[in-house]
Amino acid sequence: MSKSGSITAAGQNLWAKVPKANSELFALTYGSLxxxxxxxxxxxIPEINNQLDRIGYSIGVRCIDELFAKSEVNGVQIPSCRELRETAEVVAKIGFRMFLGVSCDVGKLTEKSFSLYLSENPLSIFVELPQNEVGVDGSSSHGPDWTQLKYSNVYCGVIRGALEQVNLKVECEFVGDMLQGDDVNEIKVEVKEVIADGAGEDYQEE
Amino acid sequence: MTVHSLHIFDRKGKTLFTKTYSPIAVKQQRYLAESGTAEPGSDPVTEQRKLVFGMLFSLRELVGSLTPDHSGESLQAVRTGSSTVHTFETMGGLRLALYTSNDVPTSQTSERREYMDNIFARDVLRNIYSNIWVECVVRSPMYSPGEIDVKSTTFERELDSYLSSLPWFR
Incomplete structure (x- = not known):
């Protein structure tokens, strides 16, 4: 378990080094987004979830370079990941810690997937989702179905973008959301493909 | 001690940035471009760069298959009779290649102990990546992996001022 301990320490170390923004401002900005x-x-709603995922993806592909660069500069050793378990630990203990100051737990680990449990979600402080509107006849509702909204879906995009840069094609899904009344925020990450290294078309054509 | 040139490739071998510094390397490139040994329709200088990427790529594979445990950095430099290519690859697949003369030390572990308090080429490359590439290119709003016009960022300016401050630049 000492390895897991060193990952946590590395995450804490990096968190201490990065510039911080006010968390309330951050949450409110995200809310207005x-x-x-x-x-x-x-x-x-489904389109909004999609857009959040896209925004996250663009953040993720940059985040990963930031993470590597910061760890190089500060001499923090990020262990190289050979198994999915290690990758999951690094995402949870270093990624989330460095960028958000929270850490999350890894669970439901299988060969192809894992779940991340966030006990605190810095994006969703102050947030309360609206109730679904109920029609006059009591049964059919009109207006958006708020239970479909994945408020923090941007995380999924970030994880997808970041892992794609290190040759892991994954699919992420928010399966538990405290805003929707679940006990814990759960992000399910499923590995679709390990991208093979190699010269691409650009190399051939250039 | 001379820095000849610097190339930056992405994971797929696309050249993201290239710049030639020393007069002698500029001369060689001009000669190469004029002599036109490559097939028609392709630029000999580009061909040469592709060759370098291909070599670094294959060498990394080779080194990987020769190393029993995968710990430690694999390929550091390739040295010929007259010059050295120092290379640094990030986990994201970005590859930097710095051409220098042979008297530039690669890293602390190289046998030439007399350079104990010198600046090592790999540290330089690491610094270029962490402090210049990430700051100027990755943080640029126009950035999306593999598709960025590096020339439009401040990368080149920062890089030039950093490289020319090195003791072994000229």
């Missing part, structure tokens, strides 16, 4: 998306996409 969501309201903006809801307005722009006309309350089309």
């Amino acid at each position: 969501i309201t903006e998306l809801i307005r722009d996409y006309d309350q089309n």
Whole structure:
């Protein structure tokens, strides 16, 4: 278990080194981003989830370089990951710690997937989702189905983007959300493919 | 001691950045471009760069298959009779190759102990990646992996001022 301990320490170390933003400002900014998306996409909830994933993806592909660079500069050793378990630990203990200051736990580990449990979610402080509107007749509801909204879906995109840069194609899904009344925030990460290293088309054509 | 040139490749071998510094390397490139040994339609200088990427790529594979445990950095430098290519690869697949003259030390572990308090080429490359590439290119709003015009960022300026501050630049 000493390895897992060193990963936690590395995460803490990096968190101490990065510049910080006010967490309330951060949460409120994210909240206004969501309201903006809801307005722009006309309350089309699945599309909003998609857009959040896309935003996250673009963040993720940058994050990973930031993480490597910061660890080089500060002499923090990130263990090389040979198994999915190690990758999961690094995402949970270093990634989340360095960028968000929280750490999360790894669970439900199989050969092809793992789950990340976030006990605290810095994006969702102050947040309460609206109730679904109920129609006059009591049964059918109109208006958006808020239970479909994955408020923190940006995490999924970030994880997807970051892992893709290190040759892991994954799919992420928010399966438990405390905003929707679940006990814990759970992100399920499923490995689809390990991208083979190799010269691509650009190399051939250039 | 001279820095000849620097190439940066992405994971797929696409050249993201290339710059030639020393007059002698510029001369060689011009000669190469004029002599035109490559097939029609392709630029000999580009061909040469592709060759270098291909070599670094294959050598890394070779080194990987020769190393029993995968710990430790694999390929550090390739040395010929007159010059050295120092290489540094990030986990994200970015590959930097720095051409220098042979008297530039690669890293602390090289046998030439007389350079104990010198600056090592690999540390330079690491620094270029962490402090210049990430700051100027990755953080650029135009960045998306593999598709960025590096020339439009401040990368080149920062790189030039950093490289020319090195004791072994000229």
